[in-house]
Amino acid sequence: MAEVLVRYFAAAAEAAGRDEELLTASTVGELHDTLLASYPALAPVLAKGSFLVDGVVTRDPARALRGQVDVLPPFSGG
Template identity: 50%
Template sequence: MVNGTIRYWAAAKAAAGVAEEPYAAATLAEVLDGARERHPGELVRVLMRCSFLVDGDPVGTRGHETVRLAEGGTVEVLPPFAGG
């Protein structure tokens, strides 16, 4: 298990009620499970539509349980943005 920061943007930030918070997890799946437990309700729905960056790299279609995290890393939660 490693420690890092999860950052919420736009609708995810509004649903979580915080801009960022610490995590202790080994994979992206564990980080997201923790976020769902801490913020039940709207954030659970928002996360289903989000994309994610781990230390600046897009996760894309990789399984969240396969995305390993580094000590001191950052997970960015990016909901769909309007515009173009």
Template identity: 50%
Template sequence: MAKGTVRYWAAAKAAAGVAEEPYEAETLGQALDAVRTRHPGELARVLRRCSFLIDGDPVGTRGHETVRLAEGGTVEVLPPFAGG
């Protein structure tokens, strides 16, 4: 299992109650399943609307179970932003 950091932004940060936390997972899907288990409720709802960056690269429409995570990597959880 790869170990790294999940970073939450904006509404995801508020729902998680933390700015970041560690992950231990092989795929983005596994990491998000663990996040939902640790933070049931509002964060699980917010995650449905989020986009994700893995080590700075957008996940886009790829299936989360197909996105491999690297040792020491970073998952950025980005809710929709307004304004500009």
């Protein structure tokens, strides 16, 4: 497992009660499970949001993590 900087934005930051922290996870799936266990209020954000890993938006639980990952709430545009 690797230590990654997790940054939270908008509703994700509100639900986690912080803007960023260091966590240990190797994949998006591991991080997802860690976040749900630590911050149950993140459940609705994670259900519809996504992760930004290496500049790519993903929800793939097998995606490997490196130094930083952003937790993004669902966005709407128009």
